[in-house]
Amino acid sequence: MTGPAGTEPAEPAQGPAAGEPDQLELPGMPAPRRRPAPGAQAVTAADDLPVARVVVEVPVLRLDHTYDYLVPVSMADGVTAGVRVKVRFGAQDVDGYVLERLATSEHEGTLRPLRRLVSTEPVLPNASARLCRVVAEHYAGSMSDVVRLAVPPRHARTEDEPLAEAAVTTGEQPHNGSRSPMAPDGPAPGASAPHGSAPTDAGPWSGLAGGEAFLRHAASGAAVRGVWTALPGRWTAGGSVLADDGWEDMVARAVRVVRDSGRGVLVVLPDARDVDRLSRALDAAGLRDATASGRTLPDDVGRAHGYVRLLADDGPAQRYRAFLAALRGHARVVIGTRAAAFAPVAELGLAVVWEDDDPLHAEQRAPYPHVREVLALRSEAEGCALLVAGLGRSVEAQALVRSGWAHEIGAARAVVRERAPRVRALTRVEVAREGPAAVARIPSAAWRIAREGLAQGPVLVQVPRAGYVPVTACGTCREPADCPDCHGPLGLASGSSTPQCRWCGRLAAAWSCPRCHGSTLRSVLVGSERTAEELGRAFTNVPVRISGARSAGGVLATVSGASALVVATPGAEPVAAGGYAAALLLDAGVATAGTQLRTRQDAVRRWLTAASLVRPATAGGVVAVVGDGDEVVTGALVRWDPAGLADRELDERVELGLPPAVRVGALTGPRQAVMAVLAETTLPPGATVLGPVPVTPADGGAPVLGGELGDVRAIVRAPRGEGRLLAASLRAGVAGRGARRGAGTVRLHMDVADLV
DNA sequence: AGCACGCCGACT
DNA sequence: GTCGGCGTGCTC
Numbered sequence A: 001m002t003g004p005a006g007t008e009p010a011e012p013a014q015g016p017a018a019g020e021p022d023q024l025e026l027p028g029m030p031a032p033r034r035r036p037a038p039g040a041q042a043v044t045a046a047d048d049l050p051v052a053r054v055v056v057e058v059p060v061l062r063l064d065h066t067y068d069y070l071v072p073v074s075m076a077d078g079v080t081a082g083v084r085v086k087v088r089f090g091a092q093d094v095d096g097y098v099l100e101r102l103a104t105s106e107h108e109g110t111l112r113p114l115r116r117l118v119s120t121e122p123v124l125p126n127a128s129a130r131l132c133r134v135v136a137e138h139y140a141g142s143m144s145d146v147v148r149l150a151v152p153p154r155h156a157r158t159e160d161e162p163l164a165e166a167a168v169t170t171g172e173q174p175h176n177g178s179r180s181p182m183a184p185d186g187p188a189p190g191a192s193a194p195h196g197s198a199p200t201d202a203g204p205w206s207g208l209a210g211g212e213a214f215l216r217h218a219a220s221g222a223a224v225r226g227v228w229t230a231l232p233g234r235w236t237a238g239g240s241v242l243a244d245d246g247w248e249d250m251v252a253r254a255v256r257v258v259r260d261s262g263r264g265v266l267v268v269l270p271d272a273r274d275v276d277r278l279s280r281a282l283d284a285a286g287l288r289d290a291t292a293s294g295r296t297l298p299d300d301v302g303r304a305h306g307y308v309r310l311l312a313d314d315g316p317a318q319r320y321r322a323f324l325a326a327l328r329g330h331a332r333v334v335i336g337t338r339a340a341a342f343a344p345v346a347e348l349g350l351a352v353v354w355e356d357d358d359p360l361h362a363e364q365r366a367p368y369p370h371v372r373e374v375l376a377l378r379s380e381a382e383g384c385a386l387l388v389a390g391l392g393r394s395v396e397a398q399a400l401v402r403s404g405w406a407h408e409i410g411a412a413r414a415v416v417r418e419r420a421p422r423v424r425a426l427t428r429v430e431v432a433r434e435g436p437a438a439v440a441r442i443p444s445a446a447w448r449i450a451r452e453g454l455a456q457g458p459v460l461v462q463v464p465r466a467g468y469v470p471v472t473a474c475g476t477c478r479e480p481a482d483c484p485d486c487h488g489p490l491g492l493a494s495g496s497s498t499p500q501c502r503w504c505g506r507l508a509a510a511w512s513c514p515r516c517h518g519s520t521l522r523s524v525l526v527g528s529e530r531t532a533e534e535l536g537r538a539f540t541n542v543p544v545r546i547s548g549a550r551s552a553g554g555v556l557a558t559v560s561g562a563s564a565l566v567v568a569t570p571g572a573e574p575v576a577a578g579g580y581a582a583a584l585l586l587d588a589g590v591a592t593a594g595t596q597l598r599t600r601q602d603a604v605r606r607w608l609t610a611a612s613l614v615r616p617a618t619a620g621g622v623v624a625v626v627g628d629g630d631e632v633v634t635g636a637l638v639r640w641d642p643a644g645l646a647d648r649e650l651d652e653r654v655e656l657g658l659p660p661a662v663r664v665g666a667l668t669g670p671r672q673a674v675m676a677v678l679a680e681t682t683l684p685p686g687a688t689v690l691g692p693v694p695v696t697p698a699d700g701g702a703p704v705l706g707g708e709l710g711d712v713r714a715i716v717r718a719p720r721g722e723g724r725l726l727a728a729s730l731r732a733g734v735a736g737r738g739a740r741r742g743a744g745t746v747r748l749h750m751d752v753a754d755l756v
Numbered sequence B: 001a002g003c004a005c006g007c008c009g010a011c012t
Numbered sequence C: 001g002t003c004g005g006c007g008t009g010c011t012c
Helices: A126-138 A143-150 A165-170 A203-207 A211-219 A247-260 A272-284 A300-305 A316-327 A338-342 A371-382 A395-402 A413-419 A428-432 A435-439 A444-454 A530-538 A599-611 A631-638 A642-656 A671-680 A720-735
Strands: A051-056 A066-070 A084-089 A092-102 A114-117 A225-229 A264-268 A306-310 A333-336 A348-354 A385-390 A407-409 A422-426 A459-462 A471-474 A521-524 A544-547 A565-568 A582-585 A622-626 A662-670 A688-694 A711-719 A747-750
Touching: A051 A084, A051 A143, A066 A084, A066 A092, A092 A126, A126 A143, A126 A338, A126 A371, A126 A720, A143 A338, A203 A211, A203 A247, A211 A225, A211 A247, A211 A348, A211 A385, A211 A407, A225 A395, A247 A264, A247 A272, A247 A348, A247 A385, A264 A338, A264 A371, A272 A306, A272 A333, A306 A316, A316 A333, A333 A338, A338 A371, A348 A371, A371 A385, A371 A395, A385 A395, A395 A642, A422 A444, A422 A631, A444 A459, A444 A582, A444 A622, A459 A599, A530 A565, A582 A599, A599 A622, A599 A631, A599 A642, A622 A631, A631 A642, A662 A671, A662 A720, A671 A688, A671 A711, A671 A720, A711 A720, A720 A747
Parallel strands: A225 A385, A225 A407, A264 A333, A264 A348, A306 A333, A348 A385, A422 A622, A459 A565, A459 A582, A544 A565, A582 A622
Antiparallel strands: A051 A066, A051 A092, A084 A092, A084 A114, A471 A521, A662 A711, A662 A747, A688 A711
8 A cells, every 4th residue: 555556647648738528519509618527538437436525725715615526447446535636626736635435426517537646545534634624614714724734745755664564673662661650560551452441540640639530531531621730840959850740741641641541642732842851751651752763663562652753843754754653553642743733643532732822832824723722623523631731821721711611720829839939020119129229120139049049050041032022101101002992002103193003993192091191102112132141241150051042052952950040032941950040030021011912921921931940949949020020920920820810811801802702803905805805794793893904014114914015904803602603704705706806815814813 | 800918707 | 726718909
């Protein structure tokens, strides 16, 4: 089956000019408008199930449905559900996937034959096809677009690589297996082991409210859903780390438990560094990385405990190899980045998304699916358990908890206090006590924390990313300025003194601050970065390590436990052996400034990520939040209460009618086209339209949100209960005629993260 | 008549 | 998206 799979053409090479048989014309009748199907009579169809139902890869919403083709005898055996084919579509050759074989077609016209069977590998098995369909409907997109995200590009050489036997001769064994606290301690259950027979050793999960029950249910095949807020690992002052309760060890344990029950597991993480971190924990838990070979040992241990890493970063060959290993069932555990959310995992028992609030989990290609949503849909479609996890708590996850769809899993307050570092907020109020000396951006208290920390080990300094964050705020009290009508952020075009809402477009000529009644607005533009240099100069006898995507040394994964200043941008914080003695989170005002819905959540997530690398308060760990940050966010960190922040944020979203309390769809395109779509769309009850507003700033700046110059954007929102209807109606509207007549295409983006 | 262009509709 | 059909309008 890995041979020269079906490469023979379905018909002799031909084009319109190659003398194909013309359809007979009736005298006196107008010539048929449609070109005759080329070669329709030139092939013999398969005897058994001669019809293939195909989803074609065309990017047009209006054409997004299945099409029936004839299966030529020559492909009778190879064409099965999920295989890639080439078909004639209109006047062009396109790629497609066979969904099923049928005895007859409901199509009235004549069927054209499949042109080519690309490969017999069923890369879009039924479960994947169903998932793609569901995701497409949820996001009002085309199945074809989703399939393109779900199935990696084919790599023919990889497909032809020899199978498992070769792995025996390489003689690789699971590394670290023997010294793992969770090494296999008996005959490992193979893929066919009876479900639910394995004992559940929940390990550190038993210390969490709801933790053990979640794992037990997941292992028994129940579709339980949990939202878990993780705590920092148990760093110790001596520089050693207890190896079994960092988040990666916890996830590895969950993987192992569900895997031992005979089911597959899928874990999706934001980036390659997190995948690496989990990889190491899986290795320690007695699982084996089978990515490089794409195979596992052909014995029970290998088959039961192999996992593959599925990352676009790894390149096309490696990615396809890992995909095939999962597809063929050689590995039943898949870990990877966002596209892995679609990975074919047989008998999926548990899907995990780590740090579900990380923006990297949001796909940037249409129809912009989010990993958390894909896995949630998967949980419903495949009946698998779902774990939404992170150091923080997304508003969306909180909504799942509040609605009762998911259970909360978390540690008791006492445990939180025992694990978290002490967090001090050095805000304007704090700093003011220092009097005139507080002019410096780094107050003396922060210098002291850094100095004392350096005596005990490495000190992390988190600096907001370089660049500018445009904020409009009250000129008097600095409260961010809201639209009086819809609470969107007010923008201020340069040269103009009339603020305009960036959501609904209304002019707020007579704006006054609801807090202090000031009437002036200021644009706040803050840069940062030189702070790190200042620090370096201040501690001349201490090594300074810099970690950041744009820094010379790139992103560091780890640093030693030796005293050093480690300056990092958010997301690039190295893990320190034994944990950091202290951390300074600088420019808190910049970190929490922003006009987007997720600004607060982003800030607290970045801070939690850094702070979780610091030793607990009981071991002297201290975190200083330096600067004039949002009090709510700062308070959430000080109390180490991300769930509380999310809960409060959700209250606010409910009150203001913002996602995830409502569902929204953004329509972007030329004004005429957007208006035409809106006019032709029958909106669900309770739906409202914001805008349209130009996506190009009035001051001639670069277009935002990926729009073309002159494009506008309208936001349509509807109560969550009408979400499906909203998606369906917008989809119909965009697919309809209006979009085309209005000269220009309208793009639809459901559940946009930022309404600006 | 013959050709360039643009609009429209079809695509199994 | 991409193509072909057919109408329009222009030119020789």
